[in-house]
Amino acid sequence: MKMMLNKIKQQAKDMKRHTLTVYFAIKDPEMPWFTKLFAMLVVAYALSPIDLIPDFIPVIGYLDDLIIVPLGLALVIRLTPQHVINTAKLKADSAAEKPVNYYTGAVFILIWLLLFGYAIHFGFQFFGAK
CATH class of the missing domain: 1.20.5 (Single alpha-helices involved in coiled-coils or other helix-helix interfaces)
Structure with a gap:
């Protein structure tokens, strides 16, 4: 049970790092416009109260958030030029390390x-x- 909880915590940290990476990549002027637009749509969907499957439906309601958002982030990272991702990752790691x-x-x-x-x-x- 504890091992599963640690795995979930690590995945949440990875998701936060990927989200920060996409955020900094969106702000990079060298990012292609269509990738930037898709990244904005993924972020808007993640933050939107409107889902494809409503969250009040037990278990299935959260599946779209657990599948669509990570897949969208992965696709944005794959479509973004590698040098933009590298720069964005450095900024994301720096931002994540700042003390609260x-x-x-x-x-x-x-x-x-x-x-x-x-x-x-x-x-x-x-x-x-x-």
């Missing part, structure tokens, strides 16, 4: 909470009982 800054995250969460609190306070004053 929890203090910055905490500041942004605090700002959102303050804005949310202000909106609630304003809402009660504006719409509250008189």
Whole structure:
């Protein structure tokens, strides 16, 4: 069981690295336009709430995400010129190694909470009982 969990974690890390590679490849001006367009479609499909098979259908609903997105990413990587992929992989590896800054995250969460609190306070004053 633990070995299977480690394999799934490794595949998730690989998927993240491939996604970052495609992201940086899209931004490269030497990438062919048709490959760039296909890469954008794959990314849009991955992020879209609309799927070919709805996710609420047990097991089968997630199969399209587990098959179509990785195949799309693999096809984009195969269609992209090798020097563009090499440059994009270097950028993706560099971006993946950057440490997470929890203090910055905490500041942004605090700002959102303050804005949310202000909106609630304003809402009660504006719409509250008189």
